[in-house]
Amino acid sequence: MDGSALTFLGAAGTVTGSMFLVETEETQVAVEAGLYQGLADLRRRNWAALPLVADRLAAVVLSHAHLDHCGQVPRLVREGFRGPVICTAETAELATIVLRDSAHLQEEDARLANEGGYSKHRPALPLYDEADVARTIPLLSPAEFGAWTDLTSDTRVRLDPAGHILGSATVLLEAAGTRTLFSGDLGRGHHPILRAPARPPAAQTVVVESTYGDRTHPPPDPEVLAGAVRRTIGRGGSVLIPAFAVDRSELVLLELHRLMSGGSIPDVPIYLDSPMALSALSVYRQALRSDSAQLRPELGEVRKALDELHVRGVPDAAGSTRLNRPGSPCIVISASGMASGGRVVHHLAHQLPDTRNCVVLTGYQAVGTRGRQLLEGVRHVKIHGRYVPVRAEIVDVPSFSVHADAAEIVDWLGQAPERPDVVYVVHGEPAASASLAVRIHDELGWTAVVPRHGERVRLG
Incomplete structure (x- = not known):
């Protein structure tokens, strides 16, 4: 491969299951590894064969500790991943709690399904168990906000505050000389504990969430x-x-x-x-x-x-x-x-x-x-x-809600010091993603695309 590439392995056309693969000639890095939630067809994707080879990953980078962003990491570990999971210190603490609970609930749901006979599977099994989580926790590698972390000879990452939940971050990944910014889940300006999201750094490519991409939050009542x-x-x-x-x-x-x-x-x-x-x-x-x-x-x-x-x-x-x-x-x-x-x-x-x-x-x-x-x-x-x-x-x-709405997302993007080559709109239902892409184009004059699930694009 000449240069680097990005593949949308999750949260494309839907609002959960975030997972993106960045590849160079030397390195593969997953940004996010989340579980799908919601419709049965989406949840079944959690059980499908992984869309990447776990033991080839140099690292996983997490924006925050919600399950739809980190819930697949123990499955990657079960299938051979042994690299660092880069995240903030608070995300490491919270992800430990979230993943332990996820494994416990999956084991409990499997037990109840087997006892009640309402599962199509005989026997019903958890996606991963508490032993898989125990092997995952030591891989969580805290990084400081605003500091570069080298992943390989041609890849490094920087985390900046996203204002969504404690420890949440935007992810700036530099791979083979190209910079891609992942918004993760973007927060708002009125969180009672967290500051507003840090201004976006310069990047050739931006991957932005669109959970509320087609609406404006009403005033709090x-x-x-x-x-x-x-x-x-x-x-x-x-x-x-x-x-x-x-x-x-x-x-x-x-x-x-x-x-x-x-x-x-x-x-x-x-x-x-x-x-x-x-x-x-x-x-x-x-x-x-x-x-x-x-x-x-x-x-x-x-x-x-x-x-x-x-x-x-x-x-x-x-x-x-x-x-x-x-x-x-x-x-x-x-x-x-x-x-x-x-x-x-x-x-x-x-x-x-x-x-x-x-x-x-x-x-x-x-x-x-x-x-x-x-x-x-x-x-x-x-x-x-x-x-x-x-x-x-x-x-x-x-x-x-601690997700930015459409106006807040566009305002955040507009603070970037340079115009990106393209913005990919993800992590939203189809109508929300499409609406936000139009708004980015109309208000900022930028190229904005809603990628397909599994689509692979060149970076830089």
Whole structure:
């Protein structure tokens, strides 16, 4: 091969499963290695043969610790990858938590499927197990923000703050003299803990996410969440909040603390039913005591609020089971954020049929997930092989999103010191990616392309 090339192995035409392969004559590097979520056809890709040869990779680079960006790394390790996994220190901490939980849930889902007989596979098996994760964790190699890390003789990488979740980064990969910038998941300017994303560096090629590429976030309205809580508690029900364990749970807790301490919602028990979220909360509390460049300087009130949080952690399965029928009004926060797996699924099975209850959705719901189905108003949802009636109130609170919207993405791109040769728009549903590509072309005058899954292009 003359020069370098980029292949879109995931998150092309869909919003999950991020994976990109950069090749030179000497080196192969994967940027991201995420799991697919949502539609069954997409989830089946997780089980297909890997689209690369794991033991040929010199390195994997992660932008952040969400499962759709890091969840395939243990499978790469299972199939022979032994190189470094470059990421920030906080991403290494959070990815350790996320991957351990992912392996545990996959093993648990396989066990339940075998016991319940609702899997097509005999026996149902996990994609990877906790032993694979144990072999993965030592490969996590923290890198400092803003510093170049040499990967091979012709490849190096630099991470800069992305403002999405703790430790999130944009990835600037220099391969055989060409620079490609990967946005990862791009944050917004109003995150209560993180600074806005760092300005993009110069690069010939940009790969940018488009989760919200066809819309603008509405102005935050605290009354949406407050009203939902008051109505639910008033009728004797409980509020169930599916929330990503990393970052989203922390932001929801901060907002509930603000509303409760200000008298906007009743003082009822708040349960955090996710061992992963409890561990992530500890990482956030620890990070707030540091002077990381990714953190906002004015964090006194946030530190105080996190220290004052009266949240009841639920680390064990027995405690989680008791919350399926709480008995008295309360608020339960549980993963996953799109209701695609984890303890929240059991809570939904028991609480959705009761009209007194309320389910609050706090972020993007991918096509094919239970969260998306609830958002679209389905009357029944399938859980563990059975259909459950949806009688509970469903409320959408989009202001919790920490993904940049279309205007924010274009504004971020426009801060680049040089015009790139091309922008590839990924990590979005087809309409969102296409809309953002048009907007980049119209507003910036740049070449913007929505790549196909599996497409390979030259760099430089």
